[in-house]
Amino acid sequence: MVSLSQRPSRSQPMRKITTKNNGSRLNSNTNNKNKGSVSISMLVAYVMGVLILVYVSVMVLLAKYTTDTKSNNSNGVMNDDDGSHNNNNNNNISNGLRSNRKEILRNDPNRKPPRVYSRDEWGDRNIPYSPEPEFGHGVKPEVIRDVDVGNAAAVGNDIQDETPPKRVMTAYLEHVDQELWKTKPLPIRTTTKEELSPVIFKEVNSCSRLMEQIPADNFPDDDPYLPWLHDVFPTHDGKFIQFVAQNKRRCRTGTTEKEKKIAAHMAPQVALFQHVAVKRIKDDNSNEEPRYQLTGHEDADEDGMATRFICRFSDGEETLSIFNFSYEWASYRKKMRQMFHKDGRDNKQIHTSQLLFQCPVPESLVETIRTGASVINDYATLFVDIVPIRTPPRYGPPNEFLPPYYKEFSTGTFDALVEYGDNHILPRVEDSGRWENIPICKPTLLTYGKQQEDSKAVALASSEVKEPIKQHRLVSCLWASTGYATRGNRFAINDGQRRLLEWITYNKLIGVEHFYLYDNSAAFSTDSSLQPIADLFPDDVTLIKWPAKVCNNNKNNVDSVGERSSQYAAEASCRLRFGPHTDWIAQFDIDEYLVPMGNLTRIHPLLDKLDEEGKKIVSFGSWRAWPRRRFIEDPNLTRMHGARNCGRDQDCFQLRIPMNQTMLQAYNCDRQKPGQKTEQMPAEKQIYRPDYVKHHFIHYSTVTGLSVLNKDDMQKLGRPWNPRNPFPDPLSRFGDEVKEALMLHTKAVATQDTVFWESACSAASDGQATCRLGTPFPENMTGVNLETGDEGWKFNCYVNHKIDDYWVRMLEGKLKEHVPEIAQKLEAQKGHIVATK
DSSP states (O other): OOOGGGOOOOOOOOOOOOHHHHHHHHHHHHTTSOHHHHHHHHHHHHHHHHHHHHHHHHHHHHHHHHHHHHHHOOSOSOBOTTSOBOOSGGGHHHHHHHHHHHHHHHHOTTOOOOOOOOTTTTTOOOOTTSOOOOTTTTOOOOOSSOOOTTOHHHHTOOOOSSOOSSOOOEEEEOOOOGGGGGSSSOOOOOOOGGGOEEEEOTTOOOSTTHHHHSOGGGOOTTOTTSOEEEEEEEOTTSSEEEEEEEOGGGGOOOSSHHHHHHHHHTTHHHHTTSOBEEEEEOOTTOOSOOEEEEEOGGGSOGGGSSBOEEEEETTSOEEEOEESSOHHHHHHHTTOSOSOOTTOOOTTOGGGSEEEEEEEOOHHHHHHHHTTTTEETTEEOOEEEEEEOOOOOOOSOGGGGOOGGGGGGOOOOSOHHHHHOSOOBOOOGGGSOEEEEEEOOOOHHHHHOTTSOHHHHTOSOGGGOOSOOOOEEEEEEEEEOSSEEOGGGOOEEOOHHHHHHHHHHHHHHHTOOEEEEEEOGGGTOSSOOSHHHHTTSTTTEEEEEOOOOOSBOOOTTSSSOOBOHHHHHHHHHHHHHHGGGEEEEEEOOTTEEEEEOTTOSSSHHHHHHHHHHTOOEEEEEEOBOOOBGGGSOOGGGGEEESHHHHSSSSEEEOOOOOTTSOHHHHTOOBSSOTTOGGGSOSEEEEEEOTTTEEEEETTEEEEETTTTOOHHHHHHTTOOOOSSOOOSOTTEEEOOTTTTEEEEEOOOOOGGGGTTHHHHTBTTOOSSSOOOSBOBOOSOOTTOOTTTTBTTBOOOBBOOHHIIIIIHHHHHHHHTTTOHHHHHHHHHHHHHHHHHO
16 A cells, blocks of 8 residues: 555646746736836846746656656556556656656746645546547456357357348438428428438348347438337237337537537437327228328327327338327426427436337237247348328427327417318328338247246237236346446446456345346447356346447536437336336446345345335435455556546556455445435435336436326325326335445446545545545544544545445355355465464
8 A cells, every 4th residue: 555655746737838928928017117127027037938948858858758768668567558557667767757847846936726626526627638538448348258159149149141131121211301390380291202212221130139230329310200219129918019219319419519400400309209199091992001190189090199100010001109108298297398498408308318109019910929920030020110200399398289198287389280280191101201121029038038938928818918927026127338438438447247247146145036138348349248247147147239339428517418328228128128027127237236234135025015015116325435445456556647547647546456355345335324325315226116117217217107197097096196296206215224225336436536546535635635445434433533544544434344244255155156266265264264273
């Protein structure tokens, strides 16, 4: 451990002093002084010029020696491609020069005092002279297990010999003229099929790999009325085709002219969240396909009251789409004055991050789809087209045109007759922009149900299918990767394999029965995956390759806020695909450990208790814990310097947990005592019932079974109607951190966040900077001097003794089967105990 006397200086990098600025100050002075003053000013200018020459000379020598040192360095502990290196014997010269430069900085009379950063800013500041890091910058996943090439079926890379030639997924792009939106009634579109631009996706050719192949990263932006698809699948009963799409307008919401144009161009994306009403226009004696007319609710067909897409199946039958829930009603209940804004800055409305809708399956196809009989050798033989009904977005209040179910609360200020006219007939499907030939694959259990025999999954006749087969009591939905870039691409996390191995092992101990793992590794690297870890748990883990990238990895405090689209879509896919086959879903990341407390050693008794209470959601406060100093590698072994490594011209180190330690034990230093976290928590994580939660967004259940009800149906359940807001949901509560469970968040510490760590963690620290290394408060504070801390280190966190005394022992006992370093440690401890007896 580095001593306090060696802690880095807090001084800022030296500011460049130019003769132009000094000359300006000199001229200003001479204009206001007498002749005697001029000579003094000239003397001052001469002295400053000499100082500048000395400074420039030192900087030139420094650059020369630093370059020589880097080029001569061949024995460093760390030597990256960008030329950064760790301290070794060859660093002595450059370290000495750094000391000389700091001395010059301290003696510079024009030097500004170092800026004091807030807790949020510390270690998280953009460096103006560094280029903006690209997505995935620095991601080089650490591989602890290689893919078993002999297990090709498990890897899922089996590709058919040839693609069926008949049908290929295609996007037909239609030009969007937003100027027409200004005309009322809305002009009828006159586009013909010859004017559409087809974009063909031949790679979409396998049902078992559909989520991997669907063109989420190749979305055709030229037609923003097309939904940004991430997943498509039939429901368990074969009656609906479920679509999971994301709102692509949320990807770029900055105030630059370029991003304003992007947001304006993508405006049709938000129109897809708003329903329209239509009626069919068809001559009963004609064999032609039906046509559709935009209308008000009073004239709409029963299945056209609240729709947005025409669904055309490959046998020629058509249905009208339905929403999983009314987005307008959800916005109204959340007291939003506008559902969407013209400038596109709607990212705080998290329930509109993704578009969830279904296409009803024609009755003649239900049984074929339910049994998976239409999929032959992994090829789909049935397909569906989705044709968006193209109307302008509504930027008024969300209740200006609510579906009839919510008519009591609809203002009716949106008049379909005024907006669309009395004879607005939509173009034929062939003349409309659309997604065509989307494969209809098997229901989820027939594709991914490892424990379920196909014969059992389809045993019931379709007329008897009412509820989906329940396979599990508690499962995990997980979006993870071997390596990834944190928000702002400022730091790379490369220990995904190691963390996943420990996390699955731990969660099996507490009662999670199955893990649905959406592997996002390919978004950053094709050289590694999480498959080798999943293979260690063949009966417990279902791995889905999910290479879709996040569309905006910015932080949330910048102009164009981040949008982790891939994560949001994966979560929805997991909930809708696998949720019907489980009672509860645990929505945690691989750095979040739910710790049973009190007398509990499993989560199932808590779930039983929640069922008795009638609760559907349980939340746990999540606030990142600090890694304890005694469980990390010596910082001197990974010490680095410079802006490229540390975010500024200072020293930092790469924080590592030795392989013979668990993340659970190393990070067992929470900033609040059990029971106090919910008082000031920055976030929460949940276990919830997927049949009750209609939309979940990482931390929160944003739309629920009660929140979608109108007033009459709510009161029929004997529940009071809350006109203000349905949240917090009455069927949710927080877990008791003392008697039930609490969350330990083992979030990795970024290299940039270790700058100034010695001064920040010192007991003498003024608290201006955050110490991200844990020094636990003693259990017994009698006689403890908080000002001197633990050997000079500041107390800043609390140890959960149930973790150290029980869970670490249980976890290590299981991990020793796969982690030799832990097995060796346990053997050494066992030998030590024997020797001391």
